[in-house]
Amino acid sequence: MPKAEVKIQGQSFLEKIKETLSQADVDDIFTARYENTADMLSTLRLAVKELKNKQKNSGFLIFPVDFPFVQAKTVQELIKCHKQNPDAIIRPVYQNKSGHPVLLPFLLNLEQDDKKQGLKYIIQNCGLPIFDVSVEDDGILKNINTKEDLELWMPKN
Template sequence: MKPSGDSTRFDEIVAIIPAAGKGSRYGMPKAEAKINGRTFLELVTETLHTAGIDRIITVTGIDTPDMLASIRVGVTRAKEEASAGIPIGGYLIFPVDHPLVQPETVISLCNCFRSHPETVIIPCYIGALSSLGVAKSVCHNMRHNRKSGHPIIIPASLDLDRQVTRGLSQIIHASRFPIVHIETHDANVIRNLNTPGDLGS
């Protein structure tokens, strides 16, 4: 899938923000939780726009039981909205409980997907060796044991309807698509905020 329009925008990628659930551990829906007066959902959405992604689907509501179900809902909505528009090359899955991921990290993921459109792109935290957020972003096949995180990008052609017991990860590893990891020093890719106490960690 070739990019269309402005090369600084990633029009071929649709972001899906799983933000469903009661947020019982947090004490409120995580989409409504705030950092410095701004909701998690606002922070994630701003990060996406800053990174060059304008096609965004947010899945909210407590009736969606898990992340895979939320992703499936988001994909269905994205396909409906894209039926007469720009084709979809991939989906960037950005859980709302990772609101501190840096735009530069998202850009690195999207650039890698643009170069490798039939792969699954996963950020891989390799340690805070600098204060620059993403000091190094390298596309490479996974060879080492690193700490994987979110957001991730999956090809639009990945079959999400497969019946599984362990969610999206099982679908990815059972698919024909290679997995490419992006090395990053952005620790926020592995920092999911499940409770208010996690903000201080």
């Protein structure tokens, strides 16, 4: 089953993320689901091309579907920092560890050679400022790749 369809407390990961974005007052949501892309960077490249032709935003929030426990407040803090620094890369940091989602400026060139190392390489070598936003949200680090990850990170009632 694709990760986007995995359910937690009756909601798919994708539904949970969309709810989080809605709670953060984000109403311009684009879901990139390209089945034949090799990796996240390939998917991003296609999505950004499509978005740049349609929208006039200053950036885009990369919210991988396997981080469903991020809080709306974290998204709001990233957006606030982006508004003050629209040409910077904005990353959330919890206890000195960066996580997801990441807010990228539209001027970031995703087409540059990534030396087969992905988005992280492009970010580290693009020359744009990087702002780390300290958050009180361990959900930015909770990457769900297996059933065991989900059991480990699932909030206890």
